[in-house]
Amino acid sequence: MNTNIEALKSAGLSEREALTYLDLQQYGENQTGKICERTKIQSSQIYTILNSLSEKGLVSFKIINNVKVFRASYPDSLLALFEEKEKQIEREKKHLLDFISKLKVKPIELSKLSDFKYYSGIRGIKSLYTEIINSWKSGDEYYIASAPLESFKNIEGFLLDVVHKKRVQDKVKLKIIINKNSEKWGHVRAKMPLTEVRYLDISTRTEYGVLNDYFFLVTYGKQPYGLLIKDENFAQTYKVFFELLWNQAKK
Secondary structure (H helix, E strand, O other), X not given: OHHHHHHHHHOOOOHHHHHHHHHHHHHOOEOHHHHHHHHOOOHHHHHHHHHHHHHOOOEEEEEEOOEEEEEEOOOHHHHHHHHHHHHHHHHHHHHHHHHHHHHOOOOOOOOHHHHEEEEEHHHHHHHHHHHHHOOOOOXXXXXXXXXXXXXXXXXXXXXXXXHXXXXXXXXXXXXXXXXXXXXXXXXXXXXXXXXXXXXXXXXXXXXXXXXXXXXXXXXXXXXXXXXXXXXXXXXXXXXXXXXXXXXXXXX
């Protein structure tokens, strides 16, 4: 029963609407009293539920001796309802994308503080990387230093399916220094186009990256978090540090 209810909820029904619809499908035409008795739905609420199902095209009724008798429509009606829900989701998605495009237009008078962003949790770190991959241009090169074991364990799927997939498509080069204990993930990256991998015999939970004027730090542990800074001085300084580490690292 729970599986059936969840399937109906995916089509846009509430739990009580799903219970009522399934009851009518199972027992056929019925008056409200019987429906309430079997579903344990209060009589004061049943007409609201039935009216809602009727508006969705899932329930009809007839009058016998001045009493309404309800019955469920053919199950095919559910498909039409689900397709309408899909259309509604597409409309809402378009509205959201339009809204996002407007948010991207930043006022000229933005404070310098807006160049510093803090991200919390795994979702936050994914958002940080999403901002990075949306800022690069074809032919750019970016750098990752001391990539730790935890990063591969926590977001490897996202890194492969989103970050590196887009990076290769956009023809963006990567130099990455990986901690020695994560060598097997380094071999995966070494097979990627536009990618150079080296290893350092260190163990850290923090990595840093540089892309153009962006500098970012990501630390992993019980409560992962990241910091993204758009500042040319930070970026150029840590690029120099990266080159020092790169020359010490092993292929």
